[in-house]
Amino acid sequence: MTTTATPEVTPGNTPTSPRTGTVTLARVVHSEWHKLRTLRSTWITVLTAAALVLGVGILMGTTYTSDGGDSDVDTVVLTLYGSQLGAIALAVLGILVTAGEYATGTIRATLTAVPTRLPVLWAKAAVFTGAVLTVTFVTNLLTFLTAQLFLSDTDQAASLTDDGVLAALAGNAAGLTLLGIVALGLGAALRSVPGAIGAFVGGVLIVPEILGMLPYGAMETAVRYFPTQAAGVLGSATPLPDAPSPGAALLALLLWAAAALAVPALLLKRRDV
Numbered sequence: 001m002t003t004t005a006t007p008e009v010t011p012g013n014t015p016t017s018p019r020t021g022t023v024t025l026a027r028v029v030h031s032e033w034h035k036l037r038t039l040r041s042t043w044i045t046v047l048t049a050a051a052l053v054l055g056v057g058i059l060m061g062t063t064y065t066s067d068g069g070d071s072d073v074d075t076v077v078l079t080l081y082g083s084q085l086g087a088i089a090l091a092v093l094g095i096l097v098t099a100g101e102y103a104t105g106t107i108r109a110t111l112t113a114v115p116t117r118l119p120v121l122w123a124k125a126a127v128f129t130g131a132v133l134t135v136t137f138v139t140n141l142l143t144f145l146t147a148q149l150f151l152s153d154t155d156q157a158a159s160l161t162d163d164g165v166l167a168a169l170a171g172n173a174a175g176l177t178l179l180g181i182v183a184l185g186l187g188a189a190l191r192s193v194p195g196a197i198g199a200f201v202g203g204v205l206i207v208p209e210i211l212g213m214l215p216y217g218a219m220e221t222a223v224r225y226f227p228t229q230a231a232g233v234l235g236s237a238t239p240l241p242d243a244p245s246p247g248a249a250l251l252a253l254l255l256w257a258a259a260a261l262a263v264p265a266l267l268l269k270r271r272d273v
Helices: 025-038 040-063 076-078 084-102 109-113 118-151 167-189 194-213 219-222 228-235 248-268
Strands: none
Touching: 025 040, 025 118, 040 076, 040 084, 040 118, 076 118, 076 167, 084 109, 084 118, 084 167, 084 194, 118 167, 118 248, 167 194, 167 228, 167 248, 194 219, 194 228, 228 248
16 A cells, blocks of 8 residues: 655645645735725725716816916816825725725635735735726826816816826826825734724824924924825926925835835734734
8 A cells, every 4th residue: 555645834835736836926916816806895996986086077177267266276186186085995995905804804715825924915015006006097097188178278278298297197196006005004904994994094194184283394394295295296297385306205105105014014924814
């Protein structure tokens, strides 16, 4: 009688089978993409964000008048005013991508399939970034072009070829995406959908506004590099007064997003599911 040797399982040796193959980052990304696009919550939040941006953009275009006191407002900022509402919807999506799995308990199956854990977080962030950046940029283009149909005879008339317009549309999309990554990181760290939503609204949206009202010059300067303020800089076709440069604002947002992912990455390695 012969016996079949059972492969030894060690921390650096994950057993595989001919049917499943080796767990790779590409396969984890594919799995996370499948989950993202098949969840009803994904379509609800993405379509809500797109509808808010487009709807408010059309509203601003149809109701704008040159003598209404908004002539000094940046054209891209005016047409994409709904981004402030869309950012909340996309933040909810980012939180659901991570904390949603903890709420349903499916995170146990995910981490069992990927015992090294960290690739799951990187894959979720990568899939979210690719999907949201694409959707928001396309939505921004559509919103701007649609709004310009109503603004063509006003002082807010502009085209994609004007200085800074296309960069601002792309910058707005990048800003919304990175804000969503911050929310995704909060969801992964807190592992609670309500808790992460509260932390995002309170910590990312409200606290900077409160700090900005304090009578301290250093605090006012620091607030300019907070996530929502930095995202606003990226979405403007003209330089904002007393604001950091677009490059500095983008760097600040990237650092916020990196910090938001670093915390759950550390927790994934140090504590159980």
